[in-house]
Amino acid sequence: MIVGIDLGTTNSLVAVWRDGKSVLIPNGLGEYLTPSCVSLDEDDTVLVGKAARERLQTHPDRTAAVFKRYMGSSKTVRLGKRSFRSEELSALVLRSLKADAEAMLGEPVHEAVITVPAYFSDAQRKATRAAGELAGLKVERLLNEPTAAALAYGMHDMGAEARFLVFDLGGGTFDVSILEMFEGVMEVRASAGDNFLGGEDFVESLITLFFERNALPASLRNDAHFMQRLAAQTEAAKQALSLHSSAEIVVAHDAVQHRLALDEALLEQVCAPLLKRLRAPVERALRDASLRAAELDAVVLAGGATRMPVVRRLATTMFGRFPSIDFNPDEVVALGAAVQAGLKAKDAALREVVMTDVAPYSLGVAVSHRLGSNASSHGHFDPIIERNSTVPVSRSKTYIPGSETQTAIELQVFQGESRMVRDNVHLGNLEVPLPPGPIQESVVEVRFTYDVNGLLQVEATVQKTQQTFVLLIEGNPGLLTDAEIKERLQALSELKIHPxxxxxxxxxxxxxxxxxxxxxxxxxxxxxxxxxxxxxxxxxxxxxxxxxxxxxxxxxxxxxxxxxxxxx
Structure with missing residues (x-):
């Protein structure tokens, strides 16, 4: 059995394609949303979901949340006496979703389609795949969240040509994708986004205002219990503003009640810098797709943070139309993941659809530019695969060493859009030994291959000897090796999961x-x-x-x- 999973920053969901439609699977509490929280009980039993979220305030030293933001990094979170990486915490959430699915379906679940932000890097995608492996799942496909939302809306079943934009603002990330349907092909024309912009940032802006208006000392931010109470109250107030004209944050400290009255105008004022940041990825995606907003046939909202009226007003203003909100924005990505799972299982109720995606970042290497006979400028970024190239894609360029005395070329691989590599993200290095001889005989062809799961392979071939060297970009700083995954899988399997x-x-x-x-x-x-x-x-x-x-x-x-x- 294969399921679709939306592994979110704030909440996660699991769904399955059944009887010709996507069906959400409830957790042990009968709810579809499982908070992406993990806690260790006093006897080191693992709690996942709402029970863990309740303990954020009472046991902040034994509870973790928002760890999706650190996927692909070496950052660890200490819960009690144990330390966990983001992949491990995510694996515990995935394991809980897997158990929920097995309880409802009455059969083992071994495979999953897991969604990721379209703007997730190579390292973050590999970390997500590792989390699935640690949870005992074969990850059939990493599906971009906006593409999943489009599948949920049935864009793949549209008969005529259609262009639409998915505006996906979740708890921790923001993605924009422009998709086009024609003759049974769903093609992603462009993607853009911000991996550190989401509902959590709106909450943080309100927390900063709360501190300012109540003249609270900055040192109080080190009080984990107070901060968790404040974060919970602020999140509740933010949600209340989606339904009511006003809300209030009330948190006690040292027998004093501190308050902050909120309304839509104040929220819009405080979060103006965040709302401004939402515009840039939209404009970049439209520009890369060579489209104007008026040429879009539909605008689709996804992600729980799009419930905020200030965000919906911004989207309406930017696109000159009311966006589609036919589906619950919290659930739409999981529903789309289930459609992809059904496509993978070749369900007869689904018409075969060809899906193409794009590389969200430019990928290239560091090069030096000659400024004259004796001068060079180092650290320039030379893209080999340009952003928003349709994937799977394979591109190559040739390079020569900078001097006659070089015995090797060290290829430094980066992703990003900046002119200098220092401002981009370093992915890995590949050292290529050179044969003796003049520079002209030491030409190296470098080929980048980027697949549908967003994973990059680098090949360097010395043209004189036809010797090829390969880098799978698995040495990213912070990524787990295969041996480490096996070791941590064993450690996780020994943890007691709450029944x-x-x-x-x-x-x-x-x-x-x-x-x-x-x-x-x-x-x-x-x-x-x-x-x-x-x-x-x-x-x-x-x-x-x-x-x-x-x-x-x-x-x-x-x-x-x-x-x-x-x-x-």
Whole structure:
């Protein structure tokens, strides 16, 4: 069985192509959205999803979130006594989604189509593939998120030619893709984006304003418990502004309640720099596709952050039309991933469609330019594959050494758009030994091959000897080797995963602990007794006692949060 997975910064989802349509798969709580959060319980049992998110405020030292932003890097997160890389934390989320799918489908799930931001680098894509492997999944395809959204909207079934733009603003990343349909071919004309622009950045801007308006010391940012409470309240207020004209952030510290009243005008003012950053990728994609906004047949929104009215107004202004919002923006990418899974499984209900994508970055090498007989300028970027080239693509260029005395050429591979390599992203090095002789006989042909999964292979052939050297760009700083993946797979397999059939109670208990920490006085003492009563009911392992205790405890928490203005 093959499933489609949207591995998101804030939330993740899994879906399957079934009975001629995409079907979302609920988690153990009966919800489609699984927060991309991981926590280690006191006995080192792994909690994933809502239970982990509840513990962000109560156990920030044992809980991680927003780790997708560090995919492809060597950054680690410490939870309790253990350190985890982003791939490992993502693997635990994927393993949870895999278990949810197996529970609903009643059969093992071994394969998956996993979506990634269109603007993800080679290293980030390889890290995502490694996360799937660590979760016990064969990653059939890495599918760009905007392309997945287009599949969910059924753009591949359009009979006539059509051009459309997907505006995908998620929790941590922003992608724009322009796609064109003609004669059964879905072609990505151009992609652009920003890997560090998403809903989390809007929350951070509001947090900065909260500190300024309440004259809070910068040192308070080091208080993990306070910051997690503030982040949760700010996220809730941001979401509330999507439904109401105003909202308020209220967080207590040292027996003092700090407040910030919000409305749409203030949000737009505070987030103006972020809204401005949304324009640049859109303009670049349109320019690369040689299109004007008026020539688009449709504009599609994807990603939870597009729920914000300020973002929808911006999109309407930029494109001169109301964007399509037929699908839940949180779910559309997962639904599209399931369509791709159905295509991979060659489901009879799906008409065969040819899909082409593009390289989101220019890929090239560092070169030196001669300025005269005795002078050279080093560190220039020479693109071999230009951005938005249709993939799979293979391009080559020839190079010669800079001097007669060189015994080797060191190819430094970069991605980016800047003139100088120092301003681009270094991907790896390949050393090519040269035969003795004059420069003209030491010509090296360098070929870049970029595949549909966004993975790059570099080949260098010495033309005189026809000797070829290959670099698979697997030596990126921070990437796991095959041996390390096997070692970490073993380590992850030894971790205890909280039983899926008990996650509902564990999530409620984590919620109770969070609410307890936010209260004071008699109500706090009263809730402590209620938590202990619920724990005693759980300890009996008797479902007849646990079920009514769960209902009662949930009602008690709902009552407290309503009356205390505490946020989820």
């Amino acid at each position: 899926r059939d008990r996650i509902e109670n564990r999530t409620l208990l984590a919620r109770g602990e969070r609410v307890y920490q936010q209260l004071r006085g008699e109500v706090r003492e009263w809730l402590g007794i209620r938590i202990a009563e619920f724990e005693r009911a759980l300890a009996t392992q008797d479902k007849r006692l646990i079920a009514p205790a769960h209902r009662q405890f949930q009602e008690q928490l709902d009552h407290i949060e309503r009356d205390s203005h505490l946020a989820d």
